[in-house]
Amino acid sequence: MSEAVNSEENQEEISRRPGQIFFDKGGEIPDPYDVPLEEINMVHPRMFQENKIWGYFERLRKEDPVHLNEHEVTGRFWSLTKYDDIKAVDSNHELFSSAHGITIGLPVDAELPEGALNLSMFIAMDQPKHDVQRATVSPIVAPMSLKKLEPIIRERVCNILDSLPLDEEFNWVDKVSIELTTQMLATLFDFPFEERRKLTRWSDVATAAPGTGIVESEEARRAELLECLTYFTELWQQRKVNPGHDLVSMLAHGENTRDMEPFEFLGNLILLIVGGNDTTRNSISGGVLALNEYPDQYQKLREDVSVIPNMVAEIIRWQTPLAYMRRTANEDTMLGGKQIRKNDQLLMWYVSGNRDEEKFDNANKLIIDRANARQHLSFGFGLHRCMGNRLAEMQLRVLWEEIMQRFDKVEVVGEPERSFSSFVRGYTSLPVRLHAK
Numbered sequence: 001m002s003e004a005v006n007s008e009e010n011q012e013e014i015s016r017r018p019g020q021i022f023f024d025k026g027g028e029i030p031d032p033y034d035v036p037l038e039e040i041n042m043v044h045p046r047m048f049q050e051n052k053i054w055g056y057f058e059r060l061r062k063e064d065p066v067h068l069n070e071h072e073v074t075g076r077f078w079s080l081t082k083y084d085d086i087k088a089v090d091s092n093h094e095l096f097s098s099a100h101g102i103t104i105g106l107p108v109d110a111e112l113p114e115g116a117l118n119l120s121m122f123i124a125m126d127q128p129k130h131d132v133q134r135a136t137v138s139p140i141v142a143p144m145s146l147k148k149l150e151p152i153i154r155e156r157v158c159n160i161l162d163s164l165p166l167d168e169e170f171n172w173v174d175k176v177s178i179e180l181t182t183q184m185l186a187t188l189f190d191f192p193f194e195e196r197r198k199l200t201r202w203s204d205v206a207t208a209a210p211g212t213g214i215v216e217s218e219e220a221r222r223a224e225l226l227e228c229l230t231y232f233t234e235l236w237q238q239r240k241v242n243p244g245h246d247l248v249s250m251l252a253h254g255e256n257t258r259d260m261e262p263f264e265f266l267g268n269l270i271l272l273i274v275g276g277n278d279t280t281r282n283s284i285s286g287g288v289l290a291l292n293e294y295p296d297q298y299q300k301l302r303e304d305v306s307v308i309p310n311m312v313a314e315i316i317r318w319q320t321p322l323a324y325m326r327r328t329a330n331e332d333t334m335l336g337g338k339q340i341r342k343n344d345q346l347l348m349w350y351v352s353g354n355r356d357e358e359k360f361d362n363a364n365k366l367i368i369d370r371a372n373a374r375q376h377l378s379f380g381f382g383l384h385r386c387m388g389n390r391l392a393e394m395q396l397r398v399l400w401e402e403i404m405q406r407f408d409k410v411e412v413v414g415e416p417e418r419s420f421s422s423f424v425r426g427y428t429s430l431p432v433r434l435h436a437k
């Protein structure tokens, strides 16, 4: 995710450019129809933080579903906002490469900025290397492995839920969403349990924009990620000698991963940490928020909890924890009547495809028994389709089963605070109060 590490800086850079309406730091974000179409640029973290994206995406879907932006920092990049276009690009890995990065970044031939880490990970690789590395770690999420994990996850869910205060305000993100996903990650890596919040920290550091409260600079980020590498190298050495059924042991012994370069090892660790962390975390928070926004759906759930597996898919559609993935064109091609050039970047805005009315009726609404909820784009499609999707669904299912055993309502009692990112769509705070059954 080298571009992920750097791209937020590019976004900052973009946001400083004059002449781009609302890309100033402080101004009010205008009505989407007051902005000339060609100036709309969705790579804008503050728009996501203020939750002002929906009208813009709706306009792009209607008026310009394959939308071009060009900027001196990034070069040409396209925003795809319709369900079918996104699926078509995501499914065509021969024409659209992942190897130049999966978030918006510098043009293909540009040099990385000084101080930036060049991490390598299989989400940002093409065949054949992608396939062998993925195959090495994917047994951890095979059906047998998930079966073994389910009781452990249930036990941890119960412990967390039973420790929560009743009738008292607290931050759901911190006490439940982060805690639960971090515990699960610690289990997957067999990471020292009492130090598990290090995993949360490294995940945050890997995805946050420097200067936005998490890390101060690119150098500070580099230093922390190198700490992560040192820590895991130690674990790697232990597992070389004493392997277990965990991700570090799998990487240390896998035929195709055991000789990885340090930054490749770090890159794949960050992929697994971020992949398993931010996404599930924000689906846990998003579900609570969505059920509060649509009380008729909460009531439906109380009346029939057998809807939970379908509801989980619908929550993941509604939340779309990763707003987009990037591809880069290997060749000149046409898409939606537009001429895509070799090396152009394409941003597949899953968050918009998931609200495409031609695919999902009443798409902005959470409908927990929606018949086609499972066809959402949130896990991507094709070769890179999320490796952890079953694990994420299992966690959310177990969580909601246990919530419904205990509480009549997880009530949202204040405004959520959203992440400053146009890539990870999430929450930093969600004040709630629990009401017992």
Ligand code: HEM
Pocket (backbone or CB within 6 Å): 090, 122, 123, 124, 134, 141, 271, 272, 275, 276, 277, 279, 280, 283, 316, 320, 321, 322, 325, 378, 379, 380, 381, 382, 383, 384, 385, 386, 387, 388, 389, 391, 392
């Ligand atoms: C609701 C939760 C999750 C969401 C929304 C999500 C979303 C995604 C998306 C959009 C992709 C890229 C798909 C593409 O490019 O076509 C992806 C890939 C990936 N995810 Fe997830 N993810 C989630 C949970 C997890 C978990 C729990 C893990 C932990 C094992 C995980 C590990 C991965 C990995 C390793 C990849 C790279 C797959 C590849 O390149 O072949 N994800 N995920």
